Amino acid sequence: MAALEARQARAVDTRNKLMRAMEKLSAVKGSENVSVKELIEEAGQKNESVLQYHFGSKAGLLAAIHKARFTQTQVKRRKMLAECLAKNASPSVRDLCHLMVGPTFQLCKSDTGHRQWVEAWGAKNAALVHPSLEEEAIDEGNSVQIIKSLFKSSLPHLDDTMFENRCLNVIRFSNLSMSNQAREKAGFSGRKAELFLSNLVDLLVGMFKAEVSDETELCLRK
16 A cells, blocks of 8 residues: 555656646747657656656646646635635625636745746637636636626626626736736736736726727627
């Protein structure tokens, strides 16, 4: 039993080293430019076959990284949502906007690997057609849907179409903003970082609360 546990612990350690090495290298040069050889060297491994053994391929490694980071974000968001609702059962739009970006900000502040992940893939996530779908798919606590429901009841001027449109654009803008912030030398520490977060939340509030113009209404009817 002890030998089995030791092997399992080594396997977990190796997987983590490969994942952290990929995040670090991807933040510097982009995942598409990371060779298997330099990945193995950065992870402190000796044989390239270790990648295939643990993840099947480079694509499998990337999928595992994204799942782990999305899950980490959701755990943080569920905790922050529970704390928010404990204070106020009907949070403000600003409170809800903070729940959208606060978890990522806090994780980037405390976890170098998470920051490297945001730096490497934040902009790419923003370019997805539906950048929030993967995160929602692993949202065991349903926090994303709870937050969206709270938003919907606070934004009666938006019909379903415009609400989903605003959500999509807010998520894209948030991903791009966090990715850019992750590239800053002291991106998530100090007064400037707190100003960045507060101003970002203000901008998201404006995006959600802006009235639908006559011009946009006309476009919707076409």
